[in-house]
Amino acid sequence: MNILISGGSGFLGSAFSRELMARxxxxxxxxxxxxLTRDSSQAHPDDINMMTYEELAQSDMSFEVIVNLAGAGIADSRWSDERKEQLLASRIQPTEALLAFIARTTIKPKLLLSGSAIGWYGTQGDKSLTESSGFETDFAHKLCDDWEQLALKxxxxxxxxxxxxxxxxxHPEGGMLGKLLTPFKMGVGGQLGDGKQIMSWISREDWVGAAIFIIEQHLANHTSEGHHASEQHHTNVSSSDNVLETANDTPAVVYNLTAPNPVTNHTFTKALGTWLHRPTFFTLPEFLLKLMFGEMSTLLIDGQKVLPKALLEAGYEFKQPTFKQALTEQE
Structure with a gap:
C-alpha cells in the first residue's frame, strides 16, 4: 500500500509513520x-520516501491513501493579522497541491484523511460536543472550517x-505537554485562570491508533462503485451520526480525535505536577494570559468538552483513556 503524507515529519506525522511501518x-x-516536503534535503528515516511539492505536480504515482497533516502550530505564537494569514496559508496551500494531484491522477486514492481541530466547534464552555454538534464562530472555527471545506473538494x-x-x-516529545515540561520541572508550573476550563485531550499513541483504525476501517469497507463527482456545497453534520450531509454521493465523515475522559485545567495541572514530582502552586490569572497572548489566550482560558462519539461507536478501543495513563504509559 502506498501512502502519501503532508506534514509527515511533524509531531503527529512522524509517529504515525513509525507505527505504520512497525505494523x-x-x-x-x-x-x-x-x-511531502518543501525541502528535498530534509532528514528522514531510511524507510521513508521523500517528494517535493514540485515533484508532486509532475508525478504519475498512485497512492491508496493520502494523509493531510501540514499546518503551522496554532498555539506557537500570538495571533497577529500576519500570523493568522500564515496559519491559514500553511493549511490551504498544501491541501490545494494535494487536490491538484488528485484531480490529475488517473488512479484516484481510496481515501483522503485530512486534519482539523476541535477548534472547529468554537468556544462552548462545558457543553458536551460530538460530531453532530454545531459551532460558535471565532477565528479557530473559521481556520478549521476553511481547511475542512477545501479538503472536502x-x-x-x-x-x-x-x-x-x-x-x-x-506526549513529551512535543505539543502542549512538550512546551510545559520545562516550567513544570522548574517548579513554576501552575493552573491557567480559574482552572475550571475543560481540556479535551488525546494521547499521541491513541491519536496514531485512531487514525490507522479509521483508514483500515474505510479500506475494509471501501467500494469504488456508485461514487460520482459533483459540485461541492457547504456541509453540515448529520444529527444522528458523523456522516457529512453533502450534495455529493461520495462519502465524507468526521471524527473527534479526543479521549473519552476530558479533564479540567486544574486536574491537568495537578496530574502533571504529580507525574513530575513538582509543586504546582502558581496560577496565571486570566487578565495576565490575555495581556500575554491576546486573542490566542482563548485556547488557554476557554474550555471545550469534545467527545469521541463516532470513534467509540465504530469500535475503537482507547489504549490510554485516562489522563493519568497518557502521562505514565508513554511509549
Missing amino acids: SRVQNKNVNITW AMNHGVPVAIVRTGIVI
Whole structure:
C-alpha cells in the first residue's frame, strides 16, 4: 500500500509513520510511505520516501491513501493579522497541491484523511460536543472550517474524505505537554485562570491508533462503485451520526480525535505536577494570559468538552483513556 503524507515529519506525522511501518513489519505487509516536503534535503528515516511539492505536480504515482497533516502550530505564537494569514496559508496551500494531484491522477486514492481541530466547534464552555454538534464562530472555527471545506473538494473527484478534529495531543516529545515540561520541572508550573476550563485531550499513541483504525476501517469497507463527482456545497453534520450531509454521493465523515475522559485545567495541572514530582502552586490569572497572548489566550482560558462519539461507536478501543495513563504509559 502506498501512502502519501503532508506534514509527515511533524509531531503527529512522524509517529504515525513509525507505527505504520512497525505494523507492516509485524504483519508482513508491504507499506510504502512518502512524505511531502518543501525541502528535498530534509532528514528522514531510511524507510521513508521523500517528494517535493514540485515533484508532486509532475508525478504519475498512485497512492491508496493520502494523509493531510501540514499546518503551522496554532498555539506557537500570538495571533497577529500576519500570523493568522500564515496559519491559514500553511493549511490551504498544501491541501490545494494535494487536490491538484488528485484531480490529475488517473488512479484516484481510496481515501483522503485530512486534519482539523476541535477548534472547529468554537468556544462552548462545558457543553458536551460530538460530531453532530454545531459551532460558535471565532477565528479557530473559521481556520478549521476553511481547511475542512477545501479538503472536502476531493469528493468532486470521487475520493472519500475523513476529517479528523484533533484535541490537545499528549506526549513529551512535543505539543502542549512538550512546551510545559520545562516550567513544570522548574517548579513554576501552575493552573491557567480559574482552572475550571475543560481540556479535551488525546494521547499521541491513541491519536496514531485512531487514525490507522479509521483508514483500515474505510479500506475494509471501501467500494469504488456508485461514487460520482459533483459540485461541492457547504456541509453540515448529520444529527444522528458523523456522516457529512453533502450534495455529493461520495462519502465524507468526521471524527473527534479526543479521549473519552476530558479533564479540567486544574486536574491537568495537578496530574502533571504529580507525574513530575513538582509543586504546582502558581496560577496565571486570566487578565495576565490575555495581556500575554491576546486573542490566542482563548485556547488557554476557554474550555471545550469534545467527545469521541463516532470513534467509540465504530469500535475503537482507547489504549490510554485516562489522563493519568497518557502521562505514565508513554511509549
